[in-house]
Amino acid sequence: MNSPSKHPKAVLWDMDGTLVDTxxxxxxxxxxxxxxxxxxxxxxxxxxxxxxxxxxxxxxxxxxxxxxxxxxxxxxxxxxxxxxxxxxQQEWRPGARELIEEYRAAGVPQALVTMSYGYIAEPVVDALGFEAVVTGDSVTQGKPHPEPYLKAAELLGVRAEDCIAIEDSRTGAASANAAGCFVIAVPHAVAVPEAPFRAVVPTLAGLTADHLGRLAGLGHE
Structure with a gap:
């Protein structure tokens, strides 16, 4: 991901296990x-x-x-x-809401990319607000296929290659990587292996948007 900016063009969030502990x-x-x-x-x-x-x-x-x-x-x-x-009740995963607010303040568009259906995700969307939402009942091919992340990038008017995706599962990380996103993997219920264009971190707690940008190689020529 080559960009002189410290922020991606957009951030694409998984929901289950990444944003909320479902x-x-x-x-x-x-x-x-x-x-x-x-x-x-x-x-x-x-x-x-x-x-x-x-x-x-x-x-x-x-x-x-x-x-x-x-x-x-x-x-x-x-x-x-x-x-x-x-x-x-929504039980938020550590650090997730803080990062969403930081990216929002910086003007970085964000999308929810979840295999949960729209009616399941609705309380989370209402609580957090996203510029685009892709749910499992709005795609033909679910994760690990790249379609969900490609659709989210398209809805935001950006290239998937210019996005950071945040995921907690190997299935979701595979989907985002296949679409071309740099993946920040935060394993929760299952392990996520290391892979190209992917950084595995134990938690989002205490991390800032700048931290994620550095992990993705942003802000460097």
Whole structure:
């Protein structure tokens, strides 16, 4: 990413596990579904799905638990639980809101890029405000495909190569890297491997926009 500016053209944020700690909500719902169907559901099953397109995850769940629910039914069940919980309370990940406010003050456009559906993300969008929002029900190909991040950059009128994406999962990081973004990976529920055009940090707490810019190589010719 070559730019004389210390800031990217835009910042693209994942939601689940990056902005808000929703992973326990999804996992609790998966365990409930398995229990209702008399099936075994493991931690490995849950971690395998972190960051995935919801229908892809639901098809995996159906294979594991059986029963008469369609993948769409499974998405509705899980998504409804998470949406209700988010309307009641948002548990922000450390440092995320502070960075959003700093980028906003600097005039850097920001987008939400999440595989959660629009009705699930609505409380977060209402609380934080974004110049663009891409949700799992607004794309044809979900993460790890690059489409979500390419669409977000297009909506903001910038090139994905000029954006920083902030992600917590290997699936999301792969999506953003495939689109051409520099990725700041903040692993939460699952590990994210090192890769080109990617910096892995333990937390956003205490980091500033300048810190992220330096990690992405901005402000240097």
């Amino acid at each position: 992973e326990p909500m999804w996992i609790a719902g998966e365990h409930q579904l398995a229990e209702d169907h008399g099936a075994v559901w493991t931690e490995e099953d849950s971690l395998h799905l972190v960051g995935s397109d919801l229908l892809v995850a639901a098809r995996y769940i159906k294979e594991r638990i059986g029963g008469d629910m369609t993948p769409e039914d499974i998405v509705d069940f899980l998504g409804g639980r998470v949406a209700t919980a988010l309307r009641e």
